[in-house]
Amino acid sequence: MELLTLRSNRNGLKGEIEVPGDKSISHRSIMFGSIANGMTTVTNFLLGEDCLSTISCFRKLGVLIEQDTQKVVIYGKGMSELQEPKDILDVGNSGTTIRLLTGILAGLHFHSTLIGDSSIGKRPMTRVVTPLREMGAKIDGREEGKYTPLSVRGGNLQSITYRLPVASAQVKSAILFAGLNADGITTVIEPVPTRDHTERMIQRFGGKISRHENEIQVEGGQKLLGTEIHVPGDISSAAFFLVAGCIVSNSSITLKNVGLNPTRTGIIDVLQSMGASIDIQIDAADAFEPTGTINVMSSKLKGTVIEGEIIPKLIDEIPIIALLATQAEGVTVIKDAHELKVKETNRIDTVVMELKKLGADIQATDDGMIITGGTKLTGAKVNSHGDHRIGMMLAIASQICEGEMILENVNAIAVSYPAFFEHLHILSN
Numbered sequence: 426m427e428l429l430t431l432r433s434n435r436n437g438l439k440g441e442i443e444v445p446g447d448k449s450i451s452h453r454s455i456m457f458g459s460i461a462n463g464m465t466t467v468t469n470f471l472l473g474e475d476c477l478s479t480i481s482c483f484r485k486l487g488v489l490i491e492q493d494t495q496k497v498v499i500y501g502k503g504m505s506e507l508q509e510p511k512d513i514l515d516v517g518n519s520g521t522t523i524r525l526l527t528g529i530l531a532g533l534h535f536h537s538t539l540i541g542d543s544s545i546g547k548r549p550m551t552r553v554v555t556p557l558r559e560m561g562a563k564i565d566g567r568e569e570g571k572y573t574p575l576s577v578r579g580g581n582l583q584s585i586t587y588r589l590p591v592a593s594a595q596v597k598s599a600i601l602f603a604g605l606n607a608d609g610i611t612t613v614i615e616p617v618p619t620r621d622h623t624e625r626m627i628q629r630f631g632g633k634i635s636r637h638e639n640e641i642q643v644e645g646g647q648k649l650l651g652t653e654i655h656v657p658g659d660i661s662s663a664a665f666f667l668v669a670g671c672i673v674s675n676s677s678i679t680l681k682n683v684g685l686n687p688t689r690t691g692i693i694d695v696l697q698s699m700g701a702s703i704d705i706q707i708d709a710a711d712a713f714e715p716t717g718t719i720n721v722m723s724s725k726l727k728g729t730v731i732e733g734e735i736i737p738k739l740i741d742e743i744p745i746i747a748l749l750a751t752q753a754e755g756v757t758v759i760k761d762a763h764e765l766k767v768k769e770t771n772r773i774d775t776v777v778m779e780l781k782k783l784g785a786d787i788q789a790t791d792d793g794m795i796i797t798g799g800t801k802l803t804g805a806k807v808n809s810h811g812d813h814r815i816g817m818m819l820a821i822a823s824q825i826c827e828g829e830m831i832l833e834n835v836n837a838i839a840v841s842y843p844a845f846f847e848h849l850h851i852l853s854n
């Protein structure tokens with residue numbers, strides 16, 4: 426278990442960084458590139474471990490993928506040309522890989538086995554297994570398909586109309602991938618809007634998809650064509666430095682090329698409602714995925730309530746928002762976030778446990794947390810629990826702690842942000 430000693434920041438975080446490519450979009454660029462016909466070129470691809478797992482799985486399915494740092498070229502031959510893998514498909518730590526890939530495999534006439542690490546082994550798979558079985562795929566797994574290892578034998582799929590029981594872009598995307606391979610029109614109804622990168626990418630690859638309020642429809646049998654994808658920066662990675670800029674005294678941070686897809690920008694709404702000093706310049710609002718430059722400065726913050734429809738727009742940012750709330754005046758309440766319990770860790774429990782070690786006034790609830798702000802944090806021995814977002818949240822917390830922090834299990838951060846400490850270092854000098 427790797428550990429790191431971190432010290433507080435005395436001079437403020439200053440300067441400019443370009444945040445790494447978006448994880449959700451990087452995964453999808455490989456998946457769509459692999460099922461499309463023709464060459465797809467991806468630039469600014471995220472070299473996080475999760476996205477590298479996606480590349481490895483599609484190579485095992487017979488797709489030629491060349492990767493040279495952040496540039497990836499995929500030689501797609503169409504969905505039906507994917508081949509039965511000779512080996513197990515290992516998704517590592519990536520929930521997005523396993524859920525979306527299962528949606529693709531559901532419509533292919535061969536057998537495959539999917540596994541992941543110990544965290545993946547605890548995450549619910551029924552949410553994708555149930556609708557995909559309903560469409561005609563044969564899927565089995567531990568505890569009748571609840572958990573990995575999963576075994577998939579795809580088949581002829583029938584379109585369905587499916588009302589998502591939870592707001593999940595992964596489940597929506599798995600069904601849309603299967604829908605591309607099904608007879609007829611597949612309809613997915615979301616309880617509230619979730620990230621729409623899959624829908625945007627279907628259009629980018631020349632396909633058709635429609636949306637009316639929370640109902641999304643896709644027709645099976647469409648041919649997708651290879652294209653060029655420039656991956657915008659990941660707002661979920663930017664979030665760590667957006668919060669750092671607000672809570673570390675004397676800071677002014679500029680983040681370039683931040684993805685500003687409105688289904689992902691909940692963190693910005695929260696920062697603004699808490700009184701953060703934040704300035705946004707949008708690059709091109711009509712781009713395939715909009716981007717912009719964000720400047721953030723040390724701010725006096727006040728507590729807020731975060732609940733309802735905004736939750737999916739900031740679901741991965743809740744650990745760092747919890748840290749932000751410890752530094753705001755008054756109480757912050759986070760509700761309707763049950764989904765945090767089934768991420769890489771139970772993020773309600775791990776956030777509360779680790780922030781308490783630093784002296785935060787934070788309490789877990791059934792669907793979120795209650796944080797009373799204005800507390801001075803003190804360094805302690807803390808642990809990421811193998812969860813990249815918990816690791817980065819704690820590393821940012823170290824910047825405002827009195828005394829040293831020892832962060833255990835620090836290598837988890839490479840799952841989504843391998844350059845995290847390099848960027849922290851650039852801003853610290």
Ligand SMILES: O=C(O)C1=C[C@@H](OP(=O)(O)O)[C@@H](O)[C@H](O)C1
Nearest residue numbers: 449521592593594595596740741
């Ligand atoms: O579709 C995606 O790329 C993702 C969707 C979200 O998960 P859920 O669909 O489980 O909410 C998010 O937490 C995850 O990091 C990435």
Ligand SMILES: C=C(OP(=O)(O)O)C(=O)O
Nearest residue numbers: 518519520521741768769
């Ligand atoms: C939940 C996350 O990812 P995934 O579900 O792909 O493991 C995340 O990145 O915070």
